[in-house]
Amino acid sequence: MVKEKKKESCFKGEELEHGKCMGMIMPVRDALDILSGKWKLPIIISLTFGNKRFSQIAKEIPGITDKMLSKELRDLEMNELVKRTVYDSVPVVVEYSMTAYGKSLNKVIEELRKWGAQHRQRIMKK
Amino acid sequence: MVKEKKKESCFKGEELEHGKCMGMIMPVRDALDILSGKWKLPIIISLTFGNKRFSQIAKEIPGITDKMLSKELRDLEMNELVKRTVYDSVPVVVEYSMTAYGKSLNKVIEELRKWGAQHRQRIMKK
DNA sequence: CAGTATCCTGCACGATACTG
DNA sequence: CAGTATCGTGCAGGATACTG
Numbered sequence: 001m002v003k004e005k006k007k008e009s010c011f012k013g014e015e016l017e018h019g020k021c022m023g024m025i026m027p028v029r030d031a032l033d034i035l036s037g038k039w040k041l042p043i044i045i046s047l048t049f050g051n052k053r054f055s056q057i058a059k060e061i062p063g064i065t066d067k068m069l070s071k072e073l074r075d076l077e078m079n080e081l082v083k084r085t086v087y088d089s090v091p092v093v094v095e096y097s098m099t100a101y102g103k104s105l106n107k108v109i110e111e112l113r114k115w116g117a118q119h120r121q122r123i124m125k126k
Numbered sequence: 127m128v129k130e131k132k133k134e135s136c137f138k139g140e141e142l143e144h145g146k147c148m149g150m151i152m153p154v155r156d157a158l159d160i161l162s163g164k165w166k167l168p169i170i171i172s173l174t175f176g177n178k179r180f181s182q183i184a185k186e187i188p189g190i191t192d193k194m195l196s197k198e199l200r201d202l203e204m205n206e207l208v209k210r211t212v213y214d215s216v217p218v219v220v221e222y223s224m225t226a227y228g229k230s231l232n233k234v235i236e237e238l239r240k241w242g243a244q245h246r247q248r249i250m251k252k
Numbered sequence: 253c254a255g256t257a258t259c260c261t262g263c264a265c266g267a268t269a270c271t272g
Numbered sequence: 273c274a275g276t277a278t279c280g281t282g283c284a285g286g287a288t289a290c291t292g
Contacts, residue, residue, distance in 0.1 A: 021175055021186055025168045027242030028235060034245065036162060038265075042151045049147055054274050060147055065266065070275060091273055092272095101248075108241050109154060111234045116153030118230075119160065164285070180254050191286065196255055217253055218292095 031108065034079055039064055039072045041112075044098070044105065047082060051097040081105065157234070160205055165190055165198045167238075170224070170231065173208060177223040207231065 081102035202208040207228035
């Protein structure tokens with residue numbers, strides 16, 4: 001969800017670089033707003049490994065509560081990253097899956113994973 | 127790189143997929159921990175455009191307070207992403223710059239920027 | 253200029269109980 | 273099974289003032 005951003009104040013003399021800088025900051029913030037929080041990425045990652053039901057996701061993500069899982073799934077659904085499908089069997093089965101749009105996050109996540117793994121290595125050496 | 131296409135569930139006894147899943151989640155969380163918060167990425171991006179002094183960064187990032195800038199710079203320095211250099215002229219000049227390690231974030235940030243820009247486009251159309 | 257020192261507030265997140 | 277409903281609380285972040 002795009003939150004309202006504060007308008008930049010323009011200072012004379014540095015408008016060129018300042019503009020370039022803001023041009024990067026804003027989209028990066030947009031991306032981070034979508035992904036931020038403790039549970040969104042874990043949920044997304046879990047779903048990239050296959051469609052899952054509510055309780056399956058809960059099991060795969062240690063520590064998450066029903067409330068948080070429910071809320072975060074709703075957020076992700078609103079942003080069209082995740083699709084919720086209800087099969088009206090008895091009892092009701094609800095399946096969550098990544099949308100095509102959600103899958104477009106793959107490269108971002110892969111870069112985060114690579115950097116994070118390398119960072120972890122680096123920390124351990126000390 | 128060989129990617130096994132694994133389908134389906136993570137029921138009892140199926141530790142394999144769960145392990146793979148956790149193996150992704152943890153480094154991604156590590157990366158996000160470093161970058162999370164309202165100001166870290168803006169500061170990093172600002173510094174990728176060149177070394178800056180404290181007040182220059184403050185000017186380039188609308189809304190940030192001295193306190194937050196100071197705190198975040200200290201965090202980034204501790205993680206060795208940013209270097210702080212004091213020139214003992216009069217008055218004292220302090221210059222902040224990205225370390226080589228900090229620059230290794232470039233690809234991550236670029237992916238975030240690309241996705242964020244595209245996402246912004248998508249939102250605007252609605 | 254380059255920051256600290258205080259004080260304050262909201263809300264992200266948690267614990268627990270309950271439901272169709 | 274797939275979630276709500278309530279009731280907390282810690283801490284990220286903000287406002288404002290001050291300093292070497």
